[in-house]
Amino acid sequence: MAELERRQIFPEPELPQAADLLAQGRRLAQSVTVGQCPFLSTYGVKSESEYKRRRAAEGQVMLHAQIGYRSQAKTRRGFAEIFEQLAQAGYRVDRYGICLDWGMGYPAAARPEMPRGTGLILDKPEDFAALTQSAPVAPHFGDFVIGTPAAVENTSAALAAGSTSIGNLGQYFTFRVPRWDDDVATTAETVKAMALCAAQPVEVLIHSNLDDGFAALFCDLACGLGAVLIERYIVDELIGGRVSHCYGHTFSEPLTRLAFQRALARVTDSPGTMVYGNTVIFVASEVENYANLASYLLVDIAAQRARPTGHAINPLPVTEAMRIPEIEEIVQAHLFANRLVQRAEGFDALLDFQAADRVAERLIEGGRRFKDRVLAGLAEAGVDTASPFELLLAIRRIGAKRLEELFGPGESNPGQLRNRQPVVRATTVAALEARAEKIAAWLDESQRQEIKAAGLAACVTSTDVHEYGKIMLESVLDRLGLPVIDAGVSTDPEVVARKAQAAGAGFIAVSTYNGVALTYLKALRLEMARLGLDLPIFIGGKLNQIPEGSPNSMPVDVTKELRSLGATVCLQVEDMLAELLEIAQERSG
Ligand code: B12
Numbered sequence: 001m002a003e004l005e006r007r008q009i010f011p012e013p014e015l016p017q018a019a020d021l022l023a024q025g026r027r028l029a030q031s032v033t034v035g036q037c038p039f040l041s042t043y044g045v046k047s048e049s050e051y052k053r054r055r056a057a058e059g060q061v062m063l064h065a066q067i068g069y070r071s072q073a074k075t076r077r078g079f080a081e082i083f084e085q086l087a088q089a090g091y092r093v094d095r096y097g098i099c100l101d102w103g104m105g106y107p108a109a110a111r112p113e114m115p116r117g118t119g120l121i122l123d124k125p126e127d128f129a130a131l132t133q134s135a136p137v138a139p140h141f142g143d144f145v146i147g148t149p150a151a152v153e154n155t156s157a158a159l160a161a162g163s164t165s166i167g168n169l170g171q172y173f174t175f176r177v178p179r180w181d182d183d184v185a186t187t188a189e190t191v192k193a194m195a196l197c198a199a200q201p202v203e204v205l206i207h208s209n210l211d212d213g214f215a216a217l218f219c220d221l222a223c224g225l226g227a228v229l230i231e232r233y234i235v236d237e238l239i240g241g242r243v244s245h246c247y248g249h250t251f252s253e254p255l256t257r258l259a260f261q262r263a264l265a266r267v268t269d270s271p272g273t274m275v276y277g278n279t280v281i282f283v284a285s286e287v288e289n290y291a292n293l294a295s296y297l298l299v300d301i302a303a304q305r306a307r308p309t310g311h312a313i314n315p316l317p318v319t320e321a322m323r324i325p326e327i328e329e330i331v332q333a334h335l336f337a338n339r340l341v342q343r344a345e346g347f348d349a350l351l352d353f354q355a356a357d358r359v360a361e362r363l364i365e366g367g368r369r370f371k372d373r374v375l376a377g378l379a380e381a382g383v384d385t386a387s388p389f390e391l392l393l394a395i396r397r398i399g400a401k402r403l404e405e406l407f408g409p410g411e412s413n414p415g416q417l418r419n420r421q422p423v424v425r426a427t428t429v430a431a432l433e434a435r436a437e438k439i440a441a442w443l444d445e446s447q448r449q450e451i452k453a454a455g456l457a458a459c460v461t462s463t464d465v466h467e468y469g470k471i472m473l474e475s476v477l478d479r480l481g482l483p484v485i486d487a488g489v490s491t492d493p494e495v496v497a498r499k500a501q502a503a504g505a506g507f508i509a510v511s512t513y514n515g516v517a518l519t520y521l522k523a524l525r526l527e528m529a530r531l532g533l534d535l536p537i538f539i540g541g542k543l544n545q546i547p548e549g550s551p552n553s554m555p556v557d558v559t560k561e562l563r564s565l566g567a568t569v570c571l572q573v574e575d576m577l578a579e580l581l582e583i584a585q586e587r588s589g
Contacts, residue, residue, distance in 0.1 A: 025195025271310025
């Protein structure tokens with residue numbers, strides 16, 4: 001634990017004082033308050049928490065839809081149409097998760113100059129309100145509000161528009177908006193925004209999606225539960241707010257998915273926001289995705305019926321892995337889920353929760369140990385663990401992997417991922433490793449030796465928070481014995497070019513998902529030309545982008561344009577390996 005030292009975590013001579021930031025947030029609450037919206041008035045509640053508690057007490061399973069197109073008009077139409085079509089079928093959608101663009105993370109004044117992804121952009125507070133007025137459904141501003149440089153202005157607009165569920169603290173730990181390096185300012189704005197929520201006279205849920213944060217990267221699920229406890233300490237105890245957790249994207253095993261919900265129910269009495277769809281199991285086949293949908297929804301429905309935690313279930317449209325789903329596709333997923341809720345009643349008698357409770361017990365015990373060890377370790381390093389500002393920034397800077405290596409609750413076990421035996425194994429990173437093993441075996445031994453002999457070092461990066469593609473690439477390259485230069489996650493193209501040059505890379509591998517592939521590659525090429533650097537570039541992931549001035553605001557495939565810029569487009573890792581083999585063979589003559 002002595003490996004952590006304050007001056008390495010915080011090289012700055014001075015940092016903002018948490019007490020000042022909290023006071024600023026609380027003062028703002030005198031002028032910024034929760035506004036009216038059709039959801040609050042229709043159901044006669046002061047907050048979504050109150051609604052959630054009421055619905056849970058009635059034994060109702062609540063439903064969440066995720067929505068947010070680049071076009072505001074289309075998003076507002078979606079708000080109204082999804083609600084109306086489901087009402088006509090006799091069903092209710094309880095809440096809308098508003099999928100803001102990552103560009104919303106910049107303060108409004110800086111936004112026009114900054115990159116954009118594929119999501120919704122609300123330019124001014126009136127745009128927030130116009131949206132929440134479009135249907136009597138709880139508006140959840142769950143992304144790119146709290147946790148970003150624009151946290152205070154976005155939180156103020158969301159509250160004024162009648163939202164009482166705002167996030168995303170999970171994103172704070174892992175997301176970086178491009179071309180923004182001031183993590184001190186991001187943290188200060190985040191603390192102020194949380195104090196603003198905490199000081200409201202009505203209960204405001206400070207949402208944290210664990211999969212957007214560290215939980216998606218931990219190899220031990222007990223660390224995921226530990227993250228819940230640490231965030232509760234920071235938000236509930238130090239700031240006086242109410243943190244509310246979402247999980248689900250990466251929880252693919254039914255037993256651990258159920259166990260995590262039951263563990264959450266035991267460690268918190270705040271209603272959960274939503275249990276997210278299990279996005280990582282979705283494939284490129286709509287029909288097969290109905291099976292995927294049913295497989296996780298059934299667990300979530302059973303979980304909520306047996307022990308309601310306020311989490312709304314989230315039926316993913318079956319097109320989710322292929323494109324941003326259309327309004328009609330969201331409606332279809334909800335029709336499916338509502339019918340499944342009815343059919344699930346018959347399953348209650350078949351279920352025995354004891355096995356899940358045994359796992360939940362281990363999660364809680366391991367999670368508590370993780371929390372205690374993290375706080376003790378940080379205190380020992382000289383971090384003020386009574387300061388929400390210092391705790392947040394320290395945890396963000398140290399990162400998931402190192403936290404788990406240093407403080408994970410599992411026994412030390414060199415050779416295992418993170419050098420520890422997990423208390424409850426998380427499936428995602430382990431599955432990536434297994435996939436990498438298979439991909440590496442696609443080449444035979446002599447081909448591997450040929451590539452290795454060429455001595456090419458790989459400079460690997462991802463353009464945004466999506467890190468799994470990068471983890472898998474690194475794992476494959478490692479198995480081939482190629483040196484990896486880690487250019488980081490969410491790294492600006494200019495930085496990648498400079499790192500590649502400085503470290504003598506033989507090629508650059510870019511994994512990208514946020515719909516920015518073309519802009520990113522152009523900027524990378526420009527910087528490489530400036531540096532006089534000529535290296536092969538491999539690019540893979542989700543290779544699309546919204547064209548400038550697009551009428552329907554949906555992203556289109558840009559693989560042709562990427563190829564014409566001289567990059568090798570890789571639909572799978574094997575595409576890169578085949579080309580590397582050719583390069584190696586050319587070099588050896
Ligand atoms: C997991 C996931 C997440 C996780 C990421 C966790 C993490 N730490 O990595 C979380 C929950 C954090 C997340 C967040 C978001 N996500 Co997301 N996410 C996904 C999801 C489900 C899987 C992507 C993935 O990691 N796959 C695993 C990899 C290993 O497999 P693969 O994609 O098949 O990749 C193969 C090849 O492409 C290749 N490969 C990949 N990269 C490279 C690079 C090279 C050089 C080579 C050779 C090969 C290669 O390797 C793989 C094996 O063959 C996709 C949907 C989907 N099913 O694709 C959406 C998706 C990518 N996400 C999306 C969005 C919009 C977001 C958010 C912006 C949402 C929001 N508003 O908050 C945020 C991101 C915010 C930000 N600042 O960046 C959209 C992107 C939309 C688009 N471009 O059209 C998608 C497509 C979902 C959708 N349908 O809308 N997401």
